[in-house]
Amino acid sequence: MSIKDRFKMIMDREKLTAGAFAESIGVAQATISHILGPRNKYPSTEVILRLHQRYNDINLEWLLTGQGEMSNTSSGSDSSI
Numbered sequence: 001m002s003i004k005d006r007f008k009m010i011m012d013r014e015k016l017t018a019g020a021f022a023e024s025i026g027v028a029q030a031t032i033s034h035i036l037g038p039r040n041k042y043p044s045t046e047v048i049l050r051l052h053q054r055y056n057d058i059n060l061e062w063l064l065t066g067q068g069e070m071s072n073t074s075s076g077s078d079s080s081i
Helices: 003-014 018-025 029-036 045-054 060-065
Strands: none
Touching: 003 018, 003 029, 003 060, 018 029, 018 045, 045 060
16 A cells, blocks of 8 residues: 555545645645655655644554554544544
8 A cells, every 4th residue: 555545545534635635734735636646756754744743643654654553543533522
């Protein structure tokens, strides 16, 4: 599974379009389009950190490598509510 696939999984989990996802982490929509597009551009460290700051339950090791579980929380519920 590529990092592109993991970004898509997060977007699916949050029920966000590429534009809404980009806005939620504070990057340009084009940035997400480049990551998700056919060229498969690897996201910058800044984009990964912004994603992790916004969705802090996402397991950083999973995001970077695909190893482990997607979420750091065992319940799967959003603890920020």
